[in-house]
Amino acid sequence: METSVTCYSHGILLPRVSSQRSSSLVSPPSSFSASSSFKGLKSSSIFGDSLRVAPRSQLKATKAKSNGASSVTKCEIGQSLEEFLTQATQDKGLRTLLMCMGEALRTIAFKVRTASCGGTACVNSFGDEQLAVDMLADKLLFEALQYSHVCKYACSEEVPELQDMGGPVEGGFSVAFDPLDGSSIVDTNFTVGTIFGVWPGDKLTGVTGGDQVAAAMGIYGPRTTYVLAVKGFPGTHEFLLLDEGKWQHVKETTEINEGKMFSPGNLRATFDNSEYSKLVDYYVKEKYTLRYTGGMVPDVNQIIVKEKGIFTNVTSPTAKAKLRLLFEVAPLGLLIENAGGFSSDGHKSVLDKTIINLDDRTQVAYGSKNEIIRFEETLYGTSRLKNVPIGVTA
Numbered sequence: 597m598e599t600s601v602t603c604y605s606h607g608i609l610l611p612r613v614s615s616q617r618s619s620s621l622v623s624p625p626s627s628f629s630a631s632s633s634f635k636g637l638k639s640s641s642i643f644g645d646s647l648r649v650a651p652r653s654q655l656k657a658t659k660a661k662s663n664g665a666s667s668v669t670k671c672e673i674g675q676s677l678e679e680f681l682t683q684a685t686q687d688k689g690l691r692t693l694l695m696c697m698g699e700a701l702r703t704i705a706f707k708v709r710t711a712s713c714g715g716t717a718c719v720n721s722f723g724d725e726q727l728a729v730d731m732l733a734d735k736l737l738f739e740a741l742q743y744s745h746v747c748k749y750a751c752s753e754e755v756p757e758l759q760d761m762g763g764p765v766e767g768g769f770s771v772a773f774d775p776l777d778g779s780s781i782v783d784t785n786f787t788v789g790t791i792f793g794v795w796p797g798d799k800l801t802g803v804t805g806g807d808q809v810a811a812a813m814g815i816y817g818p819r820t821t822y823v824l825a826v827k828g829f830p831g832t833h834e835f836l837l838l839d840e841g842k843w844q845h846v847k848e849t850t851e852i853n854e855g856k857m858f859s860p861g862n863l864r865a866t867f868d869n870s871e872y873s874k875l876v877d878y879y880v881k882e883k884y885t886l887r888y889t890g891g892m893v894p895d896v897n898q899i900i901v902k903e904k905g906i907f908t909n910v911t912s913p914t915a916k917a918k919l920r921l922l923f924e925v926a927p928l929g930l931l932i933e934n935a936g937g938f939s940s941d942g943h944k945s946v947l948d949k950t951i952i953n954l955d956d957r958t959q960v961a962y963g964s965k966n967e968i969i970r971f972e973e974t975l976y977g978t979s980r981l982k983n984v985p986i987g988v989t990a
Contacts, residue, residue, distance in 0.1 A: 677822070677835050677843035684829040689746035690809060693769055693794065698822055698835075698843055700740035701790055701814035704733045704775075705837065708782060708816045730754060730779035733790060737775055747771055748798045753923040756954050758800065765798045769809070772800055772954075774923045778891030787817030789893030793927035801954060805926030805947035813893055813931065821846075823897060825934035832900055832935035847901065852937030852964045855904025856884040859895040862909045862918070862959075869912035875974045892919070896928050896962055900935050906963030908971060917957035921949060925960050938968040942975050 671680050677698055681691040711729045734754040738761075741747040747761040749770040763769070773792035782788055794810040795803055812824035820837040831850045835843035858879045866873035879886075887905070889895055899905045911917045919925050929939040929946040939946040940961045949958065961971040965981055972979035 675845040684826045693744045696740045696744040700736045705816045705820040730776040733775035770795045772922045777893045787894040790814035805929045811927035811930035825931045849900050849935040857905030858884045859888045859907040865912035865915035871975045872910040906967035908961045911959045921956040932962045
């Protein structure tokens with residue numbers, strides 16, 4: 597029979613494909629009134645310990661020995677998000693938060709696809725939201741964090757002030773996010789995305805990107821993917837949103853190799869930054885493949901997916917830094933470095949930069965080791981990575 601899926605946290609009714617049997621309704625936490633059902637999936641809870649349980653046939657965990665002594669759990673392709681997180685972290689609160697954010701990303705993906713954009717305002721085709729699509733994404737993410745019950749503070753690029761989400765300080769988290777990076781290109785139907793970083797406790801200033809316990813991107817393109825990294829767990833992992841509404845593990849990246857692919861942001865800076873102009877000229881002369889969309893999420897994500905290349909966004913006296921350290925640069929830094937790549941502000945890893953103010957901005961490069969060496973040497977004459985072996989943080 598024809599069924600529909602109610603996006604549990606926000607009361608949004610999504611049309612679904614037919615199902616042979618109706619799914620059981622989920623008993624929500626007391627703060628919710630809506631329900632959720634998914635074709636062919638068992639549901640347990642939405643914003644809580646467990647969202648969906650995939651068939652056991654999809655999961656096979658193996659043990660890989662490290663240094664002949666301790667063993668780590670190796671996650672395999674095909675796992676559900678919940679099963680992956682159970683192996684990636686023992687922190688139940690962090691698992692809950694990342695699952696809740698996954699629900700928000702799923703809803704944002706639907707909203708982006710069905711938004712009719714005119715000028716600066718986007719109205720859902722059903723007429724149920726009279727908000728610009730980036731502000732709608734902002735609202736959904738704040739709601740997801742509040743409903744997780746483990747987030748103390750949240751801060752958005754759209755609302756750059758700490759918002760109390762009601763979670764605990766001890767054992768809780770603070771989250772900074774860019775709700776819809778690339779929102780200005782939604783109307784052209786380019787890929788856009790969400791970026792967020794998770795810090796322990798109640799502070800988002802006086803911390804570094806290296807203090808994050810997790811970071812992720814939601815990518816809304818021909819496919820919807822959830823790309824995340826958990827501190828202390830190897831690799832950066834891509835999850836694909838399937839038709840039935842669940843996230844499935846489809847890729848693990850542990851190495852960023854050398855390869856001639858470049859994505860040069862803020863090219864106007866080449867006008868009065870001769871070193872940046874020289875670097876871009878090198879890419880052209882050496883016949884690098886240009887892959888630049890104008891959206892930071894797809895331009896950085898391609899490095900993780902293709903496992904090669906470099907992204908740059910350099911400043912100059914007249915082209916000031918636009919990228920925010922807290923909301924964009926630090927979270928993407930963790931994703932790249934967990935994937936085996938490197939990041940740089942020209943002198944050091946962006947994960948080593950202390951966030952003083954919520955609006956701190958910086959230039960940045962992400963890529964393979966040799967590309968980051970070239971970036972630092974071309975702009976500043978020396979590189980901290982010159983004698984650093986691959987896999988060692990400088």
